[in-house]
Amino acid sequence: MEKLALLGGPPVRPARLPYAHQTIEPDDIAAVTDALAGDWITQGPTVARFERALAERAGVKHAVAVANGTAALHAACWAAGLRPGDDAITTALTFAATANAVVYQGARPVFADVDGATLNLAPDAVKRVATGRTRALLPVDFAGLPCEYDRLLALAQEHGWIVIADAAHSFGGAAGARPVGALADMTTVSFHPAKLITTGEGGAVLTDREDLAERLRAMRHHGIRHDPTRPWKYEIPEPGNNYRLTDFQSALGLSQLGKLERFWSRRERLALRYRERLARSPFIELPALPDGVRHGWHLFVVMLHLEHLTADRDLVLQALRAENIGATMHYPLVYRHPFYARQFGYAPGLCPIAEAVEARLVTLPLFPAMTAEDQDDVLRALDKVCGHYAR
Ligand SMILES: Cc1ncc(COP(=O)(O)O)c(C=O)c1O
CATH class of the missing domain: 3.90.1150.10 (Aspartate Aminotransferase, domain 1)
Structure with a gap:
């Protein structure tokens, strides 16, 4: 038997193979260069185009692009109105950003166990940890496998919970004929370089609900509400954040989405x-x-x-x-x-x-x-x- 490299033997390959790597091609670079030469550097018309393309891909009415997948989760928890005293059920087998977003709102993440075969939230385990304080459910499509949304959504409907699907791993996947993005009240995605498509840093929230889309757009821009008749005037009923994505990132996103x-x-x-x-x-x-x-x-x-x-x-x-x-x-x-x-x-x-x-x-x-x-x-x-x- 060959001696392990750990014990001084020759390694299987001379250079490290990473676990993930982005694929950036010449037309991706050209798209970013073009965007940088335009009038907008921060959020502008290319963000809107990227959002329309994302919404179309996911089969939903609205996509709200944000700075990263963590911002998408935070914006979704904010839009859902999570606040101190609320519980949100999620899985422990996820990147901490899922639960951290609940904490940012002063709410409590409650962890339900997974199914040992799919590694996704087990609907029966969700049932067991639910209480009168539960306001939201955040399933995570671990590794990319869509959760059992039919059962999870039925539970949520029965109890009046809002469902925020963390699809950082599964954008591009589907459950039956329904693409990921159209399976929950809000779905968050990430465009980190390890993910299916990238904008460097970036993310989005996908939803069919106009009221939530409107809150998400306000949240990523400090909570600002404009007076449509006097665009220089605005007020902040609830503080949001600066979670905007840039036009040149969106140009990369549009190019990547085509791939x-x-x-x-x-x-x-x-x-x-x-x-x-x-x-x-x-x-x-x-x-x-x-x-x-x-x-x-x-x-x-x-x-x-x-x-x-x-x-x-x-x-x-x-x-x-x-x-x-x-x-x-x-x-x-x-x-x-x-x-x-x-x-x-x-x-x-x-x-x-x-x-x-x-x-x-x-x-x-x-x-x-x-x-x-x-x-x-x-x-x-x-x-x-x-x-x-x-x-
Ligand atoms: C399950 C999950 N949720 C959320 C995130 C956060 O995404 P981002 O890195 O874009 O902030 C990640 C990132 O790796 C993730 O794996």
Whole structure:
């Protein structure tokens, strides 16, 4: 057996393969250059064009572009009117931004457990943590797999909750015939470079509701309400923020949006190839891929069968990285962060399924420019590392 790079052997590849990378092409650069030569540098007509294109792609009436996915979540929580005394149910298996946005409004994030196969919020677990204080539900399409929206929306309707879907991972995906973006009251997306399409930093909130769209537009511009008859006059009934996206970022976004389908197809092809190659591995469990949903393929996540390994997940990651495979881990559970333990008294054991999953999670590289040879390197490194630590 080949000696692990971690133990001084030669690595599987000479240079690091990242876990994610943006794809920027000459026409993307030309689009940004053109926008920079125009009259608008900050929010202008290209933002409006980008918003129309986003709304059309998602099959909703409104898209409100903002500075990043975190701003989108905060703006959505603000528009929903979350305030101190309110609870919002979400998953602990997400980037902390989802729960932080609830905290920014002075409300309390409440964590429901996940389904151990899909890694998304389990509707029954949501039911168990709901109380009279619950005002909102924030499902997250983990890794890109759309949640069980039919069941979640039915629960929300029954209890009068507003649903804010965090689709940072799943824009481009769908549930049946309904694209991600049209599955909740508001849907937030991110255009961070690791995501399906990028604007550098950027995000948007998608909604069919005119009242929410209007509040979102006010929130990203300090909460300002203009007097339409006297445009120099304005007032601020509630303070918002400066969460504007720029025209040159939107020019990049428009150009990238035209490539979403191509990027998605390439990701899907690589993801399905991973799944095929890993399906019979004794060391790897693949998350479920239910029928009738279109995965967004932002992340390629697997779960280690730790009972078949003498190493824990962190040692496997260390060994993969020594082989120059930029494998990583998404995510440490949100309630384990010191702030959440201190502020809300959350302790281990809160979401036992998510905790068991978290210890086994590995994210493997996935991005459109990755070649089949790059992917073979990942698979070889995984074989090498798991073979070395086989129990
Ligand atoms: C699930 C989730 N929500 C929200 C965000 C925040 O997006 P952004 O980085 O654009 O602020 C991310 C970003 O990685 C994310 O993964």
